[in-house]
Each structure stands twice: as C-alpha cells, then as structure tokens.
Amino acid sequence: MNAPRLAAVLWDMDGTLVDTEPYWMAAETPLIESFGGTWSHEQALGLVGLGLEDSARILQGTGVRMSTDAIIDHLTDDVMRQLSATGVPFRPGARELLAGLRDAGIKTGLVTMSMRRMAQTVVDLIDFDAFDVVVAGDDATRPKPFPDPYLQACEALGVTPDETVAIEDSPNGLRSAVASGASVIGVPLMVSLTGAGAHTLWDSLEGRTAADVAEFHAAHRARVHVPHPAEGAAR
Structure with missing residues (x-):
C-alpha cells in the first residue's frame, strides 16, 4: 500500500x-474602550487563532459588560461591515x-x-x-x-x-x-x-x-x- x-x-x-485580522482588531478596540478598558496591539495578537467564545471571555476580563454571545455578534457584525465596504482582502x-x-x-x-x-x-x-x-x-x-x-x-x-x-x-x-x-x-x-x-x-x-x-x-x-x-x- x-x-x-x-x-x-x-x-x-x-x-x-x-x-482580516486587522478588521477584528479594529472592532475589538472601540468596544473595550466603550466600557472604559484599554487594549494593546500585543493583547490583540493574543486572540489570533482563538475561538470566538474564548476571545469573548478575554474581552469580558477587560471590563466589557456583555454576554459572550453579544460580544461575538457585535464583533462579527463590525467585521462584516468592513468586509462589505472593502471586499475580500x-x-x-x-x-x-x-x-x-x-x-x-x-x-x-x-x-x-x-x-x-x-x-x-x-x-x-x-x-x-x-x-x-x-x-x-x-x-x-x-x-x-x-x-x-x-x-x-x-x-x-x-x-x-x-x-x-x-x-x-x-x-x-x-x-x-x-x-x-x-x-x-x-x-x-x-x-x-x-x-x-x-x-x-x-x-x-x-x-x-x-x-x-x-x-x-x-x-x-x-x-x-x-x-x-x-x-x-x-x-
């Protein structure tokens, strides 16, 4: 054989x-800042390749007071808007x-x-x-x-x-x-x-x-x- x-x-x-990783980062930062948190480029790199539920829990740890599903939906909607505007990168x-x-x-x-x-x-x-x-x-x-x-x-x-x-x-x-x-x-x-x-x-x-x-x-x-x-x- x-x-x-x-x-x-x-x-x-x-x-x-x-x-699309920059799109995700562009969605994460304003969300975290809207709850008074901060988000560095190094922290964003730590989410590369993670499942979205794991990523959402990390964002909750920065102070984002939203459910896991709500965070996933928010980030996904934001990235999809960017894709619609720019096409497939x-x-x-x-x-x-x-x-x-x-x-x-x-x-x-x-x-x-x-x-x-x-x-x-x-x-x-x-x-x-x-x-x-x-x-x-x-x-x-x-x-x-x-x-x-x-x-x-x-x-x-x-x-x-x-x-x-x-x-x-x-x-x-x-x-x-x-x-x-x-x-x-x-x-x-x-x-x-x-x-x-x-x-x-x-x-x-x-x-x-x-x-x-x-x-x-x-x-x-x-x-x-x-x-x-x-x-x-x-x-």
Whole structure:
C-alpha cells in the first residue's frame, strides 16, 4: 500500500485566506474602550487563532459588560461591515492558489472559527465557486486547537486526514490541523509559528501552485508512512 495521495486542501480563513485580522482588531478596540478598558496591539495578537467564545471571555476580563454571545455578534457584525465596504482582502497568492486547486480537481474546505454567517459572507464575495464545504465556529463540536473542525471537514468531504493538506497562520490553528492527522503548511502573518508544529513553513502563498501543495503532501506522507510488513521488499 502506497502513501495516500492528496484529495483535499483545507483552508483557515482569517489571516490565512484573507487578511482580516486587522478588521477584528479594529472592532475589538472601540468596544473595550466603550466600557472604559484599554487594549494593546500585543493583547490583540493574543486572540489570533482563538475561538470566538474564548476571545469573548478575554474581552469580558477587560471590563466589557456583555454576554459572550453579544460580544461575538457585535464583533462579527463590525467585521462584516468592513468586509462589505472593502471586499475580500485576500492574502498574496491565496486566491490564485485556491483557484488552481479547483482547476486541478482537488477538493477544498474552509475551516474557520469565525461564525458561519461571516464565513459565508467571505465565500459569497469570492468570484468563483471556491469551497466544497465550510466548517465554521458555530458548526465545530469543539474549537481549535482541538482537531474537531478539521475532522468534521474531512468527514463532510469524504476524505481521510492523511489525504489532506491544511493551511494555517496561527499556533492554535496549526495544533488543530496537526492533531487531526493532516499534513500542515504554516504561513505566518502576525504571530510567529516557530515551534507550533507545522510540517513546513512557507513565507507566502504568492507563486505557489497546486503542484507545490501536492509535492509537499507527497514528501510529508512519504516521511511519516510506515509500510505494512507485507509491503516490504522480498529479502
């Protein structure tokens, strides 16, 4: 039995497919300040890759006197307004790689901790049929860094994790994807991914192709694939 072939590529959204992290930060700061709190850039970086419920609890700790659900709705609405005004802020090379994967017949999934209504807004603004499945924060049985979102995406696509590549920009996202059994590419944006478990780090998606992703997957699976005794060469 040979190592599995690439069947699907699973994308994180915020910070990986689209550069929306500044939008979240722009939504967080005035909300916190409206309750008399303060919010630094370093604190905002600490939320990158977290599930929205965890992020909301941290904001409550700064003095935001709103329920978890109300904070999530407020931030999501604010970011969606920014997206409606600016369009989809793709990260360099992301749109081209995503389109290339679709042209190559490779299944694609969006795996994000943003709410489904926001994820669907981003998907609807993309000018081609971009994803076979979307797993959002309100779909996940447990949030990243648990493997559940990636496992749910695999199940929905009818593939196994070892047939997939995941692309992530945050330590929490990387931990989730690695724990699922996918082959994982880290593409850092705002926070360092050193030591977070990515199987490879790419500085950018610019210039990357479906063939590059397939080559990475094949090389990684060959490294981790342990042949069954029946597969060994005859002595």
